[in-house]
Amino acid sequence: xxxxxxxxxxxxxxxxxxxxxxxxxxxxxxxxxxxxxxxxxxxxxxxxxxxxxxxxxxxxxxxxxxxxxxxxxxxxxxxxxxxxxxxxxxxxxxxxxxxxxxxxxxxxxxxxxxxxxxxxxxxxxxxxxxxxxxxxxxxxxxxxxxxxxxxxxxxxxxxxxxxxxxxxxxxxxxxxxxxxxxxxxxxxxxxxxxxxxxxxxxxx
Numbered sequence: 189x190x191x192x193x194x195x196x197x198x199x200x201x202x203x204x205x206x207x208x209x210x211x212x213x214x215x216x217x218x219x220x221x222x223x224x225x226x227x228x229x230x231x232x233x234x235x236x237x238x239x240x241x242x243x244x245x246x247x248x249x250x251x252x253x254x255x256x257x258x259x260x261x262x263x264x265x266x267x268x269x270x271x272x273x274x275x276x277x278x279x280x281x282x283x284x285x286x287x288x289x290x291x292x293x294x295x296x297x298x299x300x301x302x303x304x305x306x307x308x309x310x311x312x313x314x315x316x317x318x319x320x321x322x323x324x325x326x327x328x329x330x331x332x333x334x335x336x337x338x339x340x341x342x343x344x345x346x347x348x349x350x351x352x353x354x355x356x357x358x359x360x361x362x363x364x365x366x367x368x369x370x371x372x373x374x375x376x377x378x379x380x381x382x383x384x385x386x387x388x389x390x391x392x
Contacts, residue, residue, distance in 0.1 A: 228279070239325065341353065
């Protein structure tokens, strides 16, 4: 991999973040990522379900009608969800139920339902598709874990359930604080993007 390719990949990770840049999978992060444990569970489920589903579905012939392919993708994701939910319950008993509807909703996330047909099928090779997919997962994990860790620290004074400080602002555990944090992080990324890609001056 050349230096330019590495730079392009990291630019994609920062500037094409699925949560901060495009607002995808916003609800699970905003509502359920109020602890680091929740964020890790969501990130793990999203990564495994999405990666396996899109990788397998990429071998489905394009000759099969689009509607059938989408239905197949969702059914495949539903099958993958079962062992994933069992593994998450090993992190903490009852964590699957604590995450509620937002965990099974990952089965129908937009990367599986739509982007698998419009983005990943257009990749020039399987290798680049896998790399792009991994970057999307890493980007989601970074945002979810950052939001979850900060909210847990400020709202409970804990990290991964261990007491390491004092409750400073319990209100950050509420969904509105998640929205504000995502908005703040999005603003930072957009600012960096503007500095990294300054607009070309108009020729006089």
